[in-house]
Amino acid sequence: MVHKSIEKALILKNQALTPEIHEMVLGVKTTLGVTPGQFINLYCKDGSRLLPRPISISEADEKGGTLRLIYKVLGKGTEEFANLQKYEEIDYLGPLGKGFTLEKDDGKTETQETQEILIIGGGVGVPPLLELSKQLKGKKRVLLGFEKESILIEDFKKVATEVAVATTTGDEGIKGTVMDLLEQGAYAPKKIYSCGPKGMLKAVQAWGRERNIPMELSLEERMACGIGACLVCTCKTKEGPHEEDWSYKRVCKDGPVFKGDEVMFE
Amino acid sequence: MVHKSIEKALILKNQALTPEIHEMVLGVKTTLGVTPGQFINLYCKDGSRLLPRPISISEADEKGGTLRLIYKVLGKGTEEFANLQKYEEIDYLGPLGKGFTLEKDDGKTETQETQEILIIGGGVGVPPLLELSKQLKGKKRVLLGFEKESILIEDFKKVATEVAVATTTGDEGIKGTVMDLLEQGAYAPKKIYSCGPKGMLKAVQAWGRERNIPMELSLEERMACGIGACLVCTCKTKEGPHEEDWSYKRVCKDGPVFKGDEVMFE
């Protein structure tokens, strides 16, 4: 049996999209088996930072053998990433986690050419929705929320039926959040896919639940191993009809993508 | 008052002289005030290694503004140094410590053109003796001992009257140690300068003491601050005529060069 291990990727691009958000393109051995919504563990070079950083795969180009990552410079680790130069190497592990469902259990595709699909993203939850949008079939309406500056809009426009933007500051699109977009549009989707901050996901969940729409939500939680072994990255999930029927699932292994009615937000 | 601080040096050269011994040339703002026998604190980039590495200044070129370092790859820190590339920057502090005496207390030069001077080095104790050999006046006879491969011989030949080599393996020069060279030659120096492993220094001290020759010995000890504050780098020194009259001095600040009769080896 061949065992998986940490791989070396070649940095083909590493540049700022906005002052805070950077794009990194990695040349990898293979992108086979990547599902939209999966992530990789990216390792810091500085030995004082032990834990891998989970970063979602924003695009996976099978032919080119590249992974595209979009990341926000938040702390020391992402700051280190932002300072890496083209053609430097970086260690990674993955793809990891359970991505979005593209096929039904019976092997048929989950969404059809004619279906209305709603894809809702916020902040650095936006990137993994790009590969998803590429691979899904159907009428894909994409609602994206940002603080001030948008990212990836042109990329989404290439693959989606409609792209609407909201920013908190009003600098781009409407002034407000994706929930405002949602309330203002007359959407009646057959399925919702969403990734973003907890508050947003919670609101999306409530909106979809009211309308009885199947949903897939991608969560984020602080991680250590990223492979399901340490149990630090759990989220509360429903296990039955009663309030007390819940358990902790692992965002890294059982997720990051969960069924919409499964996730329990505080 | 202008305060000293950590400076950035530009690596102008970094190459292996032997599989274990490397040479690094640093472009620095100024080499003013460097005395032969002084060292610099060289900082690791990896944050898991906190303490600076003390490395002796092997040559200081005032005009070129360069410091030449010769270092042995021993552990993780020096391994990191060996992997640095030309034109990368590295942090350093210094020059630090008390070097060899070139002038007497009355301001006259310590050694004269006609005097016999013996300079004895072993292993990575050899490098600081190069700048010393350049600056000293007199008939400079240099005895160098190595494990298997010599370093810097050609450099010493340019500035010394005589250079003799011993290696433990016999691969170069005589098979043996500098003590064998010392016993075989008919040396009657007016002063001895030495730097190398403790065992060697102890033997040199005994030889010189028997003959009542003034000596300066450069010691090595594990350090933390390198600037005299933490007291981890001490060596035993005589403080009076009696056995019990000793105290600990700081190798980094009171040394690394000590008067030969001061140092007490175990």
Next chain:
Amino acid sequence: MSKSEKRPNLAVKLSGVELKNPIMPASGTFGSGKEFDEYLDLNRLGMVVTKGVADVPWKGNATPRVAETYGGMLNSVGLQNPGIEHFIREDIPFLQNYNTRTMVNIAGRSIEEYVRVVTALQNQPVDLLELNISCPNIKEGGVAFGTDVDMAYRVTKKVKEASRQPLIVKLSPNVTDIVAVAKACEAAGADGISLINTLLGMKMDIKTRRPLLANTFGGLSGPAIKPVALRMVYQVAKEIKIPIIGIGGITTWEDALEFILAGATAVQVGTANFRNPRVMVEIIEGLENYLKEENIDGIEELIGAGHE
């Protein structure tokens, strides 16, 4: 390696159980092995040590449960586990597929809870038990068993009586006198001592100005704690006769060797698995090379060799 060359002998005997080598995962960092199956051959390990299991399912603490620290990490998982029944049904059969020793780590809040778990394991194919007495929330006296000499004695004695397998007691480093606790466990019949569990620590989130972990405090692990762990192994090795499993920050074969020289018969690798899921195999290979290069027949010669 040519066939004629002698393979260095990494085998050790731990509390009566033969291990092919002294390397095993630290409890709670390796799941029950399943999650690492993709990354390494479980048969290479000296033993598999499973995550802590209690008599009934525990839900653990709220998130965030992890914080990175300089050279280490804090966790406040709170011993989340699905309970012994589930463990026996799901995990033991999985481990039976491998030709490797198994040690089950036991969690509990009272002596009775511990005893229930080891009783349930009496007829199971498990080689060793590791009693975790460093859990900060337990019934008696409100202090962890592991931080009180008398309680450490009592719980060890009771659990030992109920165990069919040799019993290793895993101690907390958050004590004034680790030797006293270790001696109490030895006197109570422990077959070995695991040293150390995590150091109690915390981190502030300067953005929210509140503790970063939902649980305020967490257990510090990783290379940062290695010097403390090694010191405790060295101190305890001088004073007890039963074997010691060294734990704390082990990341390289050199780290493992330091613990063996200090007196550990075997070592566990925890946090390092999170950075490199294959690290244990690399440590085993590193030790093999070392023995070869130093011409040492067997690693058992080195156990405690660092004491004069």
Next chain:
Amino acid sequence: MSKSEKRPNLAVKLSGVELKNPIMPASGTFGSGKEFDEYLDLNRLGMVVTKGVADVPWKGNATPRVAETYGGMLNSVGLQNPGIEHFIREDIPFLQNYNTRTMVNIAGRSIEEYVRVVTALQNQPVDLLELNISCPNIKEGGVAFGTDVDMAYRVTKKVKEASRQPLIVKLSPNVTDIVAVAKACEAAGADGISLINTLLGMKMDIKTRRPLLANTFGGLSGPAIKPVALRMVYQVAKEIKIPIIGIGGITTWEDALEFILAGATAVQVGTANFRNPRVMVEIIEGLENYLKEENIDGIEELIGAGHE
């Protein structure tokens, strides 16, 4: 900075003594200040804390006295110092040249020795005393004062009686219950608590297969220990009323802020000085910027703000 802009107020009051800012060196990492004079303006510091001084000269331990560890270091200096007479003759006059507060760290092996030192300092221009009760080799009972609640109480009480200056007691982290020790010192009249001294650790030299430090064990310091130090400050701050000086791994202004949020009135910087002799000035500037950006009038508002 334009003149009209208000300078952020870093001043704190520590046991009755006004400090211009809460940043000071940790004892033993700064000599008596002289060695750092070339690297920074001593007047910038909240206070200078001198290396431990005993009643008579101590020679300290054999070398090697230092070992680097992952994210930290071990030292076994053994409180080498030239004695109180020499200190009063040489170091105090030097510090008199600066407009900065002074705290003298007191070393001793018995109550009498401690008392002799503070008595000698009674009429000296010294603002505060820091009593180091974490020395592992002392007369009574063979246990450090700092690891026993009753002894901590007794030594604090006696030394306090002899001190003219406010007395800060510096505690050892190598204990099961740091809160109990801190409370005992408070009850005995201490004016403040310093937390923490080093964790006891060790390192093996795999080349010689022996402990690397001549003294076998050493004190672990540096960023590696920060989570443990911070936890102790947080725990103790909840339970005592006298101020706390936070110590342990502080390297950046963010680290300093974490300790202040956890309840420290001031903080000491130790090991970080060895990597960057100007680090304390950088920390002070970092805190100033933070207050400005967050629009906070004075840093005193943040002391203990991390508790709910």
